Amino acid sequence: MRASNAKFLIWILCALCLSSSLLSEFTPDDNFLIDCGSSSNNTVGDRLFLSDNNPNGKSLSSTSKVSTSSELDMFSSLFQTAKVFETTFLYNFKIKKQGRHWIRLYFYPFVSGNFSLSLAKFSVSAQNITLLKEFQIKSGSIIKEYSLNLTSSNLVLTFTPIVNSFAFINALEVVSVPDELIPLTVTGVEKVQNSLGNRALETVARVNMGNQTVLPDNDTLSRLWVADGPFLMHNDQVVVGKFVSNLTKVNMTGGLEIKAPRLVYGTATRLGADADTFVNVNVSWSFDVDPGYEYLIRYHFCDIIDLSLGSMIFNVYVNSWKVDHLDLGNVTSNIPGTPHVLDTIASPMDSSKFKISVGPTNFHEFSTAILNGVEIMKISDSRRSLDEPSFGLDSKKGSNVKVGLIAGLVAGLVVLAILATLVIVLSRRRRRSALVRHLKEEENLGVNGRECNYTVGSVAFLNSKFGYRYSLAAIQEATDNFSESLAIGVGGFGKVYKGMLRDNTEVAVKRGTSKSMQGLAEFQTEIEMLSQFRHRHLVSLIGYCDEQNEMIIIYEYMEKGTLKDHLYGSELPSLSWKQRLDICVGSARGLHYLHTGSTKAIIHRDVKTANILLDQNYMAKVADFGLSKIGPEFDKTHVSTAVKGSFGYLDPEYLTTQQLTEKSDVYSFGVVMFEVLCGRPVIDPSLPREKVNLIEWVMRRKDKDQLEAIVDARIIEQIKLESLKKYVETAEKCLAECGMDRPTMGNVLWNLECALQLQGDEKSRHGKESSSQADLSNHWEASVSTTQFSTGSAVDIASMSMSKVFAQMVRDDMR
Template sequence: MITNNHIFPSLISLVLLLNAIHAVNTGPNALVLNCGSSNSVKDADGRTWDPDAKYLSVGGNSTTAKAETQDPSLPSDVPYMSARIFLSETTYQFPLQNSTSRTLLRLHFYPSSYPNLNISNSYFSVVAGGVTLLNNFSASLAAEALSQAYFIKEYYMPPSEFTILNVTLKPSDKQPQSFAFLNGIEVISTPTLFDEDPILAGSAGNDFDTSVTIPIDTSSMETMFRLNVGGQYIAPVNDSGGLMRSWYDDSLYIYGAGQGVALQANTTINYKGLPSYMAPIDVYGSYRSMGAFVDVNRISNLTWIFQVDPNFMYLLRFHWCDSEMTKTNQRVFDVFINNKTAASEVDLFAWTQSTATPTKKDYVVQINNNKTNNNTEAQLWVALHPTDKTKAEFSDVLLNGLEIFKLSDKSKSNLAGPNPTISDMMKKYQEAQLAPKAFETNNPNKSNSSTSFSVIITGAAGGAAAIGVAAAIFLFTFTRQKRNPNGDAVSTWLPISWNSNSTTIKSSPSGRSQGGTTSISTDAACNCRYFNLSEIKNATKNFDESNVIGVGGFGKVYKGVIDGDTKVAIKRSNPSSEQGVNEFQTEIEMLSRLRHRHLVSLIGFCEDNGEMILVYDYMGQGTLREHLYKGNKITLSWKQRLEICIGAARGLHYLHTGAKYTIIHRDVKTTNILLDDKWVAKVSDFGLSKTGPNMNQGHVSTVVKGSFGYLDPEYFRRQQLTEKSDVYSFGVVLFEVLCARMTP
């Protein structure tokens, strides 16, 4: 979850950012191509995407197509709404202005429906510079497995003696009517990002002079994870060096209850000797440490778990910047990768000889398949542990950023992994959280190449079983990835493009919609349907009481029918309700831009003749609360309860990480988790939600709103709202589901 502040760039930073974007688009070492487009067009960030046709080699059979639907989660229609369709093997030829440096290659996929094509038939391979990037790849399966509309694959190709990079797409011979497709391509000549060979984990610890290093000059790489540890999502336009990289929240991958604390640097960060393109300053300005509980820290680790493809080597880049320590031997810790010592006695001040100085260090590890089974996935563990060998002043660890790259195999010609499946991912995550590996305590008698570390789970013994169930549900859901374990797709929750242009809703001082200055964005208004009052009355038989299916703080909810046979739920504001035009506005602003399988969908709204009415998809099975207690509708099985909780957690986490800014629901409870006809859970009722870039203290100071029994006590006491308040409320929901008892 996002726990740190969103930092606005200063005017100077903004100028530099615009210059960087301009350099990426117009510089001689970058190509940004909109596949299937005949003209140069700009995306929502102002980047110019050029046509791709002139880079196609002679031969091959390709055509252009337009996507038939535009998913609301797309950040821009460019490059995703146009595509090039490949019906036979076809090659792009991209000129390399600087073949002595690595080339960053991004492939954009939007597996939507295209005219006269069945996207489920699309299986294909992609080969770049002689390296197989994708093999028998299904973008449709990848998107379905991660419940997302679009994704990006990112690769670093090694320096080449050639001045042309060939990228070949070939439809599968095994699949009838197969075709390949591509929506966008970026080809960027990078600066020297990988300036030294990485250290093999387990080879020498902190003795860098004798460590074994692995040459990677000729290795191709795929970006698997790029995390802003302890910080928020960093969008491509805010990346450094004009490389347009995305940096994601790390809390999705933290193991167990030891989340540590996410903090912001309390001093100015300067790059000093490190090139600024290594990572944006926001990465070095936020970090995660273990916190102030010394006794707990000494026997614990701060641990992250990643699902990866077996039988590959992985390069892990650690970004560090200690903005607190002012002398040596204050904070010293060990770094473990898959139970092997990557570095021991890491003292960042001793490394840099100054405070607030960014540095990075690369390590590599081989991930093999588990010989006891045929799993197509493996686990990569990263753990930091305070060491007591040096008698350091503090017992703590620190990490600012982490990048993980898959290295091409021993033949240097393959990076492809298998297609992901939903069932495989669920099984692996349940195994990881319910039956984690047992790691041994540090044993000085063991060799350094296999030094073990302990994973300590702390907490009250009482209620451990219930908390374990809750944690399993929550952690499984929250461990969705930027790349899926096979490297086939990016995060389910991708940034949403927000538009500040607005249109006016008239409202009265009383909060009724008649004559004030409250407004919603034009983007929100365009993304949902406007109903006049006569349409609403016709749908509800003039608000017939027999059609009432619920009553909430906003008003009554009616079952209705629109467009002849489409069932909808119609929420009508009560003039005497405490929830007025602000809640009405918030609901429209939120749901018009949010589209997720586990969020209730807003169809439209009515603001007519003093009425404030919202129209949603009809949820045939009602609320979760209605099914938990004896005498209420259908009693849920344990499997149904688990699936409902997983779905609700997915929706909630999407709110916390999927948008440009954190969205805090503020009213998570069993009556606000709705179930459709297929028992799919959907989070609803966003009238009290809070969002925005103004969380400059890591929280929003606001009056307390919500439902007693579900309220976070810290929020209630301090009136400081964070996404953790939603997590607390969801925890109450989990216990309610587990025990079938109402909150007091």
């Protein structure tokens, strides 16, 4: 008995030593800890905060005892002093190692004499990323934690007071963290890969299940993990969650203390009231979040329960989405106590809550569920912001007092205002009725019994939940009053200008040319479509403006312009074959998300190279959703609608039947693929008659002696034959006459990624292989499918006169 006790004590000591070594294994290259406003250094736990030796600003000390929450008691000394700034102030840090860093900001609005920090209102930014916008804290203490990927040797934290106010900070940290802490890409709940490489994160929640707080001293990255008790949702019928602890069972390997400390994995909240009870409900936690952002959600699991019955197979949820069907034993190689981390990206959509749940599956009657910890991190948006108020709502606070005062002083004006309002309402009702009648006639489908959500002259999106409404003055300032020198494009809707917002965000501003009924319908459609989704391969909506009869949409700026401009018709450098493949893959991902990312498919209806934009890294994003349509109901196969799109890209089946499906986008994308391969326009009336239509020309040119004329001469030496074969096969399948015979965008994406893998890193086909022109020709003949393209189809222009070609193109532009 004594011998067994001695072995147990030795095992415990070894575990403690291992824990200690893991906790100390990471030493940050950058470790700036500043007690702002303090004249002396301050030790907090095992960390030393240096005094703020900057002579600028005012240094204040609290004249009363600091009151903090129990979790923040250890930081109380940091909240006793503060640095105050009445003008814009910069903290400048010299960074030794680029990469991910914590930025932690400490705030406590104490009173010092006649000075109250609760009156401060200010903004904070770093690396041109808005961390806090018009921030004000009335009471209590708070630590704001951010994770930024620093890419230079200098970090500037900017504190900017609003007019007639000031800024303050009690303490701050800038600390480097391990590169593996935040992955470069994460698969979201929509099963779409999201890039986090250059995105800033804000910690919204970091919770340790098992209802135990883990202090920064017990975390190798000095993180605070709060207890999950306050977040746990209760069920009236049964005690769903049970707190458990078993530190001795945790098997920390591979430096996993970077993701979370041993104390997190050694405690958990499990499903069921006791070890032998299994209930068919979920255990859930509720967290407050800001709508309109994406969030990185990190789940921490560790099997620390000794089960006499059952298994660790369960479902993981966020809100109504199932993140994973998790077999904890399988993912940890059935090694007891091994931690497992699950990352996903989700958006709360219209809600301001995240409901995190784990629960049993229908297939494992005696399974239980467990969660050890969870982290929720807000992801910066396309405006490089983590905290941006809605435009047009800035002055809402205090408006009741002003309105009451004005009403008391000039009561007589109220009557006049009411009369004027009645006149405007009646006028708008007449115009709105005309608009609804027009839309019914245009689509021949009515408005489905819904009230039209916009009015001529002042677009009022009554039920929308999308981005921000900008003033016309702000847009004029951003575009130098729509200077022609900033014009970067023109389309059927109007001109596009490059602009610069006040926060130095580069934007593209699309300005409608008229208030035609069709233009207004496209204006609303594009904004409503863009507001429903956000994806790395879809151009993001930043805002809109509908003042003074304007129709203006503001997008993220795409530095490299359109794919079309890089293929032909400009002096831009030619794209390599590898770049073209990457662009096709990205575009396919964007379209696949449109078709599958929501309950009903979104059909783009105008897929073409002019609507595929490239950012500074040549990453492709699909743009221009003015013609988009919501897909058919679940019991329908298509949407019946008037034919719209661009000549040369139109699906012949849609053109003849007026029945629109997702496969219409697939056809247009097949045209894009051949346009990318051949490097020439889809319709070129300047060419000889047999070459005018690209698709017909390509399908006729399968002979050996004419193959060189089909593939863009600038890339033919770069293409690996296996990659070309897969690419051409995919494009031809997209162009099948019958929509049922075409692949889905998911299948297209898979095949394009396969073509990309087959291409590999080879730069020159002829330089590394003995393939001749005959090899390429034989490949072409072998890869051509049995799909036939009738020269008498609706898209045939070979038999049309040039006047008809141009007339059709003009009609298309008018659409």
